[in-house]
Amino acid sequence: MKDIRIIIVGFGIIGRGVAETLVWKRQFFRSRLGVNVVVSAVCEVSGCLVPPGGVDLEKALSTPLPKIEGWKDAKTKDVIRETEADVVVELTPGNIQSGEPGLSHILGSLAAGKHVVTSNKAPLAVAYRRIMEEAAKKERRVRFEATVGGAIPIMNLMEYCLQANEVSHAYGILNGTTNYILSKMAEDGVSLESALKEAQDLGYAEPDPKYDIEGVDSAAKVVILANALLGKDVSYKDMKVTGIREITPESVELAKKHGYVVKLVGDVVRQDVSPRLVPISHPLNVSGSLNALMLNTDIAGDITLIGRGAGARETSSSILSDILAIASRI
């Protein structure tokens, strides 16, 4: 059995989701995959948990971190540099303008000779090239499956399953909140405000849903796909972004009459995010909060993937996939 030592940076919904899955699937990882994931440290804004023998995840999930032995009033960047580990798992929320604090965490991890797995879109949407050049220089890997499409494998799919192929186009529905709202509007004929309210009540939408509604979240994902799948060198500022704010029940109804649905589509070639008419029978017409991505490949043809674009447990599937991929090469 192989040990892989990780530092978890960010212990919010996603970080705790990863920890829960690690506890839940510990035996499966050991017996079926031959991998033992050891958590060397957990970092938060207020300090870091760095117990000498590694983090007891059950305890970390049930007790406030500052009450656990090994809690230090230390800075994340110092713990990243000083703690022995193979992979830094960066799961903080990011600022789409600066990419921080994730960008510094990622660059600091690479500088310290550590691999990186992240669910944080912002650093990659701001500085994809810079991060990848730094990783190449240090011969370390930065993996980011969870940044786009939540549980849906995209980058790993291309690298491990469609590796003979080149992608010429990728487009799809990359934000579950707006898809839930548009689906509700189409199915129940309600207004955007009313559908949004419902999404908020169900926990699909943030109290401040601006990033979703205005297409910012989708656009950051398109930037990542454009760089990762098409080898482009683009960042968030190169995107044309139109959200769903102006979509009325009348326009949704009119589309429906003509056999279409309105979907917020991100497009890697056009480098835009905008509401589009999608034929009802098209594979991208997925309802509820699902995400869907269509890849145009040169050998395999079109491949469409549909799955959960969010959720702590679902997203942990992608994060763990990246960790395991690094483990298989260590």
Add this chain to the structure above:
Amino acid sequence: MKDIRIIIVGFGIIGRGVAETLVWKRQFFRSRLGVNVVVSAVCEVSGCLVPPGGVDLEKALSTPLPKIEGWKDAKTKDVIRETEADVVVELTPGNIQSGEPGLSHILGSLAAGKHVVTSNKAPLAVAYRRIMEEAAKKERRVRFEATVGGAIPIMNLMEYCLQANEVSHAYGILNGTTNYILSKMAEDGVSLESALKEAQDLGYAEPDPKYDIEGVDSAAKVVILANALLGKDVSYKDMKVTGIREITPESVELAKKHGYVVKLVGDVVRQDVSPRLVPISHPLNVSGSLNALMLNTDIAGDITLIGRGAGARETSSSILSDILAIASRI
């Protein structure tokens, strides 16, 4: 750059498709993936091409094989045993009762210490356990992504992208011919015979479409998925199979009126293939000759994949993916 030496067994539509893709993507494989695929031999029923310096694929694609230097009146099994190679790529059509001739080719390859990549459903539908036990004994791999869903990654998706997950259920549309027929019946209100005739004219259906229409092809794929994804020990004889022969335009029309389509669905848990009513808005409602598979996983939730279930070029994507996966471990 790494050389991987393969023997192609079967040079029909699929075998030639793989050869064409190897020629087309040669530079990409070398420069981007660092792999040089060398074809040591090409085997057919009537003899084998085993030139001393390896097979010139361009020539093999443009000239009848018996006219090329290196053609021998040799048996495939002997060439598999005697030719130096890493992987035997078994692409013959198979008999669903006996699994032959592919089963002998696969077992012979393993006995000779060679890895196997195959697109041939029959040997796996007949003797999955036996093949895998033999492979384990010889410490060789048998990979078969192309046997189910054509270009759609399924086995490799689970192994490399959803590796933290366990699958509890898998079901979907695994035969393009019957999906084309059922889609035509729903869209144009035509009879099964008329839709079948059209599928045959377009080359989607064989002159003898029995295997498709009666669900045999789908059932062989369900057997493979049940073994590979759910760890069952089943073979073709354990399947309950109902084809689409009895589906009338009236039943298709009635389904449509109530918001459903009729699809031939293979189900790994029920171990059956049968026509089912699928809600129009369900991700499995894909039209034309597309295939679609839904996987229920424990961490990632439901993942649906849609793509081309057949076609020589499309299928070569899966075959090459398997070859490259083996190359990456040699």
